Amino acid sequence: MPTDRDLILRARRGDAEGREAFGELVTRYQTSVFNVCYRMLHERGEAEDLAQEVFIRAYDRIHTFDIEREFGPWIRRVAANLCLNHLEGQKVTAELDDERDADSAQLPESVQEIRERSEQIRGALASMPAHYRVVIELRHYQELSYEEIAEELKIPLSDVKSHLFRARKILAEKLHASN
């Protein structure tokens, strides 16, 4: 079986065979990329569309990819960033969420009605502003250090910490309240 590196080198040729080699990479990483998008967006159709977008963009820029890096972690970080940009494009909702967080630790009613715990967790994540969601994603699911997150999002280290700690506090309150 070809390594990721082999497939990337083949994909770089840009011909039909290269395209197919990239398709193989997509097959390897599509589920993990989709799950990043789904945790960030909490909407299946939207998450699948964004995940598709991640791979199309990655293919267009495959010649700029540093072959010494690992493809999986890289593509998942790209996905988290793309979802963040997507969510920030919907500024109004994000700001409303921010305010709701400030004065209410309760989950929205619709989420409370969903019995499954994982849905409660996803709902709690989705109710937070985008910049909180993305630090949770990068720290807990992509296992990046504070410094790596700061570099990835191009924000100060102090912001990474305050967003992350605040996000966890909100999650603790919401999940405890719905327990």
Next chain:
Amino acid sequence: MHLTEEQLNEYLDEATTERAQIEAHLSSCEECAARLSTLQNVFAELDSLPELELTKSLAAPFTLHPSLPAQLPKFLTLTAFLQAAVALVALIVAVPFASALLPQIELPSFTKLFFQIQTQWTVWLDQLSTFNLPTFQPINLPTLEMSSLLFTLAGVSVLWILGNGLLLRNQMK
């Protein structure tokens, strides 16, 4: 002095240099131990989230052969079949007619041909109105065959336009 939120978070993230001091405080302070436990629960909840499966493959746009429509719609297959059948009938009708007519053709002018067709058409219409099939005369045979040929040709053309027109429209989508 209790532990700060930052200390608790950094402790769980394994991003602290004061690990020993924090552990010493946790072992002697129930309140901070409880706060740590609450935070640990959040970590566990996040870890518990299952991975979901995709409903479609995202590799499709990158596969070598773009997926072809698995099968043509039934009515299109039917049109093609009808085309073939009618064309066959037209051929059967045309062969004796053509063999009979071919020696007669001596560079006919178009106006002459049209005139001929028109005459034969009116003759045929006339025949149709009187409709005396029993008084079928051998001399009328070419006239009948000419008109039936024209009809079958028209039929083939209509079906051809229908079938291929639809096929082309499908391709252009």
